[in-house]
Amino acid sequence: MLVATALVCGLLLQSAHAAEAVADRVERVLRLRADTNHGRTLYSQYCANCHGATALGDAAGTVPSLAGQRPNYLLKQVADVLENDRSVPEMHQLMGRWQFEDPQSLRDVVSWLAELAPNPRPGVGSGTQVAEGTRIYQADCAGCHGRFGEGDNPSYVPALRGQHYSYLRRQMAALATGHRTGMDGEGRQRLGRISLTQLDAVADYISRLPSERDAVPDGNPFAPGAQ
Ligand code: HEC
Ligand code: HEC
Known part of the structure; x- marks a missing residue:
């Protein structure tokens, strides 16, 4: 409940209904123990073709790096996409699959991503400023x-x-x-x-x-x- 309350407070800009749905989903998932091996399998099957084999994204910046991202944030973003509170057209169809309605699958995939080393060489800007x-x-x-x-x-x-x-x-x-x-x-x-x-x-x-x-x-x- 604490998690849900904190999250709802932090999401005042979002519509109250969507924010509550996201917070409920996040809270349910956070109660579960992660199986990172299962997370790795799900990731390879459903996410790697866009986000890359080790989740480093692409340097052009169309697709973000997810490696070493904070697990709670990853989970909230996926929940936002599932509740149509963040628009990622590329991901909507995928997220409608049963695996991602399953809290355990979400737990496993975000925990696996959070354990990866962050991208050591992301795309950079001009370096002038x-x-x-x-x-x-x-x-x-x-x-x-x-x-x-x-x-x-x-x-x-x-x-x-x-x-x-x-x-x-x-x-x-x-x-x-x-x-x-x-x-x-x-x-x-x-x-x-x-x-x-x-x-x-x-x-x-x-x-x-x-x-x-x-x-x-x-x-670390x-x-x-x-x-
Ligand atoms: C068809 C391509 C595609 C697939 C498949 C895909 N994604 Fe994404 N994902 C994207 C794109 C593109 C974005 C960036 C959207 C934007 O610019 O707002 C994104 C954004 C994200 C973000 C937000 C990252 C951030 O830093 O805010 C997360 C988390 C994420 N994806 C997780 C996943 C997971 C987990 C899977 C597999 C279950 C997956 N994605 C599958 C294309 C994809
Ligand atoms: C009061 C706290 C706070 C401050 C100050 C703040 N941010 Fe954020 N920022 C957040 C939170 C929380 C999110 C996640 C939003 C969400 O859940 O979609 C975020 C998201 C982001 C993202 C998206 C990351 C991604 O992976 O998609 C970027 C980029 C960002 N902030 C940059 C900045 C920059 C640059 C500044 C300073 C000019 C800044 N932020 C100041 C709290 C803050």
Whole structure:
């Protein structure tokens, strides 16, 4: 119930009904114990043809990297797609299959993805405005997404490191303009305040963040098992 309440509060921009349906689904799935081997099999069968064999997405940024993403965020995105609260036309048909109505399958596939190493070489931007991107990111975004872009699993905040520049840029624009909901008022306002050139600079900086294993010399405190 706590999970559901926290999630509904975080989703005020979404329609109340869809947000509740997403929260219910997420809560049911989180109660289950993951079988990552089953997750790997499902992933190879249903997701790898678009997201890639090790879930690194494509550098052109049409398809996102999913490797090493926070499990709660992955789960919420899949639930958003299932409840038609995030539009990913490529995935709607697939998500209608019985496997993804099954909470255990969802648990298994997101847990497997969360354990993979993040993409060490995502597509990057021009490299001309990285200093500006650093300044904006550390001032406006790091408070939620983490200094190294590692995200925050309990709060459903995605990791951004290891993600492709073009994908980041497109999602930032969609979130800022309300074409994609899900980010709360404050994050959206901060994104909305920055110009298109600055948006470019931030996306470029994020795509160059080292993978968390490089950034944290003493191991990986953000690993799924550590939360
Ligand atoms: C036909 C191609 C295709 C298939 C198959 C597919 N996806 Fe996707 N997926 C996409 C595209 C394209 C996007 C990005 C949509 C956008 O730009 O908003 C995406 C986005 C996502 C996201 C959101 C990522 C983020 O960072 O917000 C998740 C999670 C996801 N897919 C999981 C899966 C899983 C799990 C499977 C298999 C069960 C799967 N996808 C199968 C094409 C596909
Ligand atoms: C108040 C917290 C908060 C702040 C501040 C914030 N974000 Fe977010 N951001 C979120 C949450 C939560 C989501 C997930 C939205 C969802 O569930 O669809 C998100 C999603 C995103 C995504 C989509 C990731 C993906 O894989 O699809 C990007 C890109 C992003 N934020 C970039 C930024 C940038 C750049 C800034 C600073 C200008 C920023 N955010 C500030 C909380 C925040």
